[in-house]
Amino acid sequence: MKCDHKIAVIGGGSWATAIVKMLSENVDPIGWYMRSVYITEHIKRNRHNPTYLSSVEFDTDQLKLSNDINEIVEYADLLIFAIPSAFLKEELEKITVPLTNKIIFSAIKGIVPETGLIVGEHFHKVYDIPYDQIGVITGPCHAEEVAMEKLSYITLACQDTEKADCLGKYLSSRYINVKVSDDIVGTEYAAVLKNIYAIAAGMAHGLGYGDNFQAVLISNSIREMKSFIKKVHKMKRNINNSAYLGDLLVTGYSIFSRNRMFGNMIGKGYTVKSAMLEMNMVAEGYYATKSAYKINQENGASTPIIDTVYRILYENKDPKKEFQQLTDLLN
Amino acid sequence: MKCDHKIAVIGGGSWATAIVKMLSENVDPIGWYMRSVYITEHIKRNRHNPTYLSSVEFDTDQLKLSNDINEIVEYADLLIFAIPSAFLKEELEKITVPLTNKIIFSAIKGIVPETGLIVGEHFHKVYDIPYDQIGVITGPCHAEEVAMEKLSYITLACQDTEKADCLGKYLSSRYINVKVSDDIVGTEYAAVLKNIYAIAAGMAHGLGYGDNFQAVLISNSIREMKSFIKKVHKMKRNINNSAYLGDLLVTGYSIFSRNRMFGNMIGKGYTVKSAMLEMNMVAEGYYATKSAYKINQENGASTPIIDTVYRILYENKDPKKEFQQLTDLLN
Structure with missing residues (x-):
């Protein structure tokens, strides 16, 4: 199995920050988009997110930070979405570069308010992403405990379990155990x-x-x-x-x-x-x-x-x- | 269904005290055996157990309290055992009156250390009690919340579900919901x-x-x-x-x-x-x-x-x- 995806995380909240931390154990560089210019600049200067999981220190050389979602989407071929479902539609509407050939994992635990769909369905129905390119990252996992490197188990679900296996390689570490499932829905x-x-x-x-x-x-x-x-x-x-x-x-x-x-x-x-x-x-x-x-x-x-x-x-x-x-x- | 059993509780700890409280909503008199003369006397004088759930006030006219296990066993035809499993063998050995015709419900959540049996099996194998006279009272139920009359659900299991139904009538109240099961083991x-x-x-x-x-x-x-x-x-x-x-x-x-x-x-x-x-x-x-x-x-x-x-x-x-x-x- 060849795992050489370019990976990026979309979102600047606590769960997004925790996922970037998990990835930072294995992936270099990591694309990271967030809306807030203030937070991006703070991370670049001070090596931590000032608002969420501020104890986590990042190697900024390892991060490809941007406030331009198109730059990050274009860069990556495996995108992890970790923003509140209430803002998903708005963020997606900013995207002008092609999405259909991307692998998209949702770390969003919610329903898209405007369409009433779970996130995977939203990407499939609204953005024509084939189901074998869509996956889910799920817990049980408080972001705060990832920050403290407390042992946590996450489940990666994808119809194409090879893609989940790859993402598993990127996320696994001494404090993250990964389980793969084919039950995306x-x-x-x-x-x-x-x-x-x-x-x-x-x-x-x-x-x-x-x-x-x-x-x-x-x-x-x-x-x-x-x-x-x-x-x-x-x-x-x-x-x-x-x-x-x-x-x-x-x-x-x-x-x-x-x-x-x-x-x-x-x-x-x-x-x-x-x-x-x-x-x-x-x-x-x-x-x-x-x-x-x-x-x-x-x-x-x-x-x-x-x-x-x-x-x-x-x-x-x-x-x-x-x-x-x-x-x-x-x- | 005729439910007119004479009921007694064996034990003076927190779970025994909680069960007597539940019964006190419906049953009069309630037989109640405990080892400690000090605690029995305290309850008679002060209407509460000084050591466990001391906030619960009893109507002492409703209680048939005794430190003589034989007096209580002889009185009752439905016995609820609620003592730590480590003391069960010792207490049972005090009993000289017949046990075989009693209905016995165990509220003990443990294994009899001397025989390695669960309590129901112990009564069956060591005391020849037929399985249709043996039952189990189980939670989820902290005694402390029963004392505070917080809504709790208990399960009564007995092969003869009519017996469980009767006990359910004695234990049900505005804060106790009873469910009956036939899965005693x-x-x-x-x-x-x-x-x-x-x-x-x-x-x-x-x-x-x-x-x-x-x-x-x-x-x-x-x-x-x-x-x-x-x-x-x-x-x-x-x-x-x-x-x-x-x-x-x-x-x-x-x-x-x-x-x-x-x-x-x-x-x-x-x-x-x-x-x-x-x-x-x-x-x-x-x-x-x-x-x-x-x-x-x-x-x-x-x-x-x-x-x-x-x-x-x-x-x-x-x-x-x-x-x-x-x-x-x-x-």
Whole structure:
């Protein structure tokens, strides 16, 4: 297997920064696009991202940094997208150089708000990228722990597993274990849905439910996730593998998860709007809830947890009453 | 279904106290045996257990308290055992009145050290109790949250589900949801094995592994638990139900779990003996590890996590090296 791709990362947030750090163990040079001129200049001068994972020091000779997305897309033949799904459409619209011959891995754990598609589907349907050139990078993986070089396992999914194997070579290190999967749809939906369940876990916490209930909620969540994904793309998968259950656990049990925090505020009585304002950002799970709810309206899996979160976020229903009803449906 | 059993709880610890609290919502009188004369007298005078869940107030008119196990066993026809497995044999040997016609539910999450049997098997093999008179009460359920009346789900398993249904009526309340199962062997093994995985989670934490690795460890644990139990008793079960996965989660992610704390001390460099001395008790998972390891030597499921914990606890192997080896086996 010949692995000599030119690689670039699109995004300047914490997950993008963590991925550049992983790559820096093996790849030279690494293309890195981000919007912010200030941050690029800061990295060039001070060798670290001032806003995210600022403890990580980079060898700037190894980085091909740019604020011009076309320069970076043109340079690379394997692109890793790691920007919030809410900004994806806008960034992609800047691209004027050809995309169709690129290998594109998505490290975005969300649904494109404008199209309601998961990122892989968006690239396929809107940009005509063939499915065997599309892949997914998924956890369980907090960026902060990558910065600290704590042992983490990531899953790379691609129909063409040779491409995933190559990317695995670029990302593996003493603190990164890589697993390859061919379930691109399932792993991506898992990464999206887990944010909804993290919102639910946060809501439950905010409403005063304890750890006993959280354990019931999470064990119902993984069963619900299994049914949901099975309807979207039926194939043999073990939902208890790290890319599905592990990813759900690391998010659902993390007090640092932005989705869980968002849910917590709603559970404590904030309105959706004021929670968003307070957090100064939109949690990925907010969009995911709407899309997942709509997708499942057609597919008909039993998803009482997603339905509950949807009614609270989009139909202004009372979290306390909705959760009381939900508790009767869980087991 | 006629449910008019005379019920008693055997044990004075936190889980026994929580079960008496649950019963107190529906049952009058409740038989309650414990060894300690001091604690019985304290409860009679002050309406609460001074040592465990001391915030819970009992109506002492509702309690038939005794330090004489024979008095309580003779009184009741449905007995709930909730004492540490290490003391079970000793307590049972005090019993001189007949046991064979009693319904016996075990709320003990451990293996009887002297026989290496799970509690249900111990009652069956050593005391000739027919299997349709034996049941299991399992979580996910921290006693402390029952004391606070936080919504909790418990599973009652019995081959004769009518008996479980009756006990469910006695235990259900606005804060206790009951689920009935016929998988007495599987639910009991799950309750036993989860303590081993909680030790492993504690060891990983003590060794400095982070949340990313914990999520991988727990998602591997539930797959390992599934394989282990399947070899012991093959039947159709969803390992992601609350009695299996939920119980693993509430223990594995709890910083209050004694098993996790025990593992944490070992991971930090304590010897097994000094960790036990420091904790002033033996974690249930310590015995469980030895028995589970031996049982599986015959059954041959792939159990790298149990094997690792066994080698550290019983073969004096170095936790750091053992976990380094383990990380290559997980995925």
